[in-house]
Amino acid sequence: MKETDKRLFSISQAIIAARRDCGMSQEQLGAMIGMSDHSYISKVESGEEIPNLARLLDIADALDVNVGQLLKGISKASSKTQGSDSESDGQ
Known part of the structure; x- marks a missing residue:
């Protein structure tokens, strides 16, 4: 998995965990941030959609x-990748 993919995956997982902690459905979260497309949160959580900073702030x-x-x-994902990179570089 590419470093970018790992980072996006970690954001997706954090959103899923926070949404579940609130007892909120994807549809409810989407409505709260003003998204009429009910599949938007599903796409963000699956990594198909990348929220911009303003939308990420709305979600938070x-x-x-x-x-x-x-x-x-x-x-964390970046550190793991960098640690692997320096090991593979012989450092």
Whole structure:
């Protein structure tokens, strides 16, 4: 899996976890952020759709979490990849 894919996957997983913690359906979350396309959240959670920063902030607000909580997996996924890269470079 590419580094970008791993980072997007971690955001998707964080959104799923936060939404479930709130007891909210995908449709409810979509409505709260003003998305008339009921499949938008499903696409974001599956990685088919990449939310822009403004939309990510809307999602975080709707889920009553800090946007940093949704992004925290990025640095972990990135660190794992960088550690693997430096090992493969012989460093």
